[in-house]
Amino acid sequence: MARQKKTGQLFHEYFEEWVALYKEGAVRPLTLRKYEIAQQYLVELTPNLKLSEMDRKSYQKLLNDYAVTHERQTTMDFHHQIKGAILDAVDEGLITQNPTRKIIIKGKEPAKKKPKFLNQFEVQALLKQLNLTDKINWDWFILLVTKTGLRFSEALALTPNDFDFAKQQIDVNKSWSYKGTNGSFQPTKNESSKRKIQLDWQTAMQFSQLIKNIDMDKPIFVTKRIFNSTINNRLKVLCMQADIPVITVHSLRHTHASLLIFSGVSIASVAKRLGHSSMTTTQETYLHIIQELENQDNEKIMRYLSQLM
Structure with a gap:
């Protein structure tokens, strides 16, 4: 009887229950929010679709409708969020066959990509524009992120306690939840995000003066x-x-x-400084730079070998 009631349930209701059961308390608040947004889209796009009616055709239509207003990568993310609940429903016998098999991911044309990074000369030009007053402001925040590669939420969470000026280090051990009405400390993105970042002596000296009168356990920027x-x-x-x-x-x-x-720092060191969980993440993110450096290395190798004769 309970199984019959489940199969007659609306799919978006089943998904909402599934998120509450398996995701609440198990994923970061930001990730949970993404599941909640996905559930809202289910209500909008499939308000009357029953769990028992979920088949490959209806699932493809759902993704197609979502893709009308979203880029392909965003549609792919939506698919992965929904797929987990569907596979569980298949395992429970609430859906007879897996409707996500051989699905086609579509999406609107991606927006023009914004520049991902600046070169050395552009960074120097940017830093010259900073208004670095004797009190903490957002220009100091911009300088610190430029010098450390901190994530936005990691930089917001910094307190005076996190600075070790004797060793010229920042201890990254938490992040700041800024999306709610009242911000608060929260864990780092993952365990590898907990790290110590070396500061150059100039930045360390500047911040030692800036934060000396701030409460030791309070965020310096918030x-x-x-x-x-x-x-x-x-x-x-x-x-x-x-x-x-x-x-x-x-x-x-x-x-x-x-x-x-570009300056020759190893991928392993960059991955550790950024708090990436593996070097693979770093390699994939900066593949174009690595390939460019490899091309330069190949030219050096050829020049060297040609001089041996």
């Missing part, structure tokens, strides 16, 4: 509710003043990594 658009808007102004491509704060992290790779 005084009220934070929106990443606030910092991105400030960065946009600075980029325009410097006459360089307009990038986001997250792109400063890419910039930091790319400059290190």
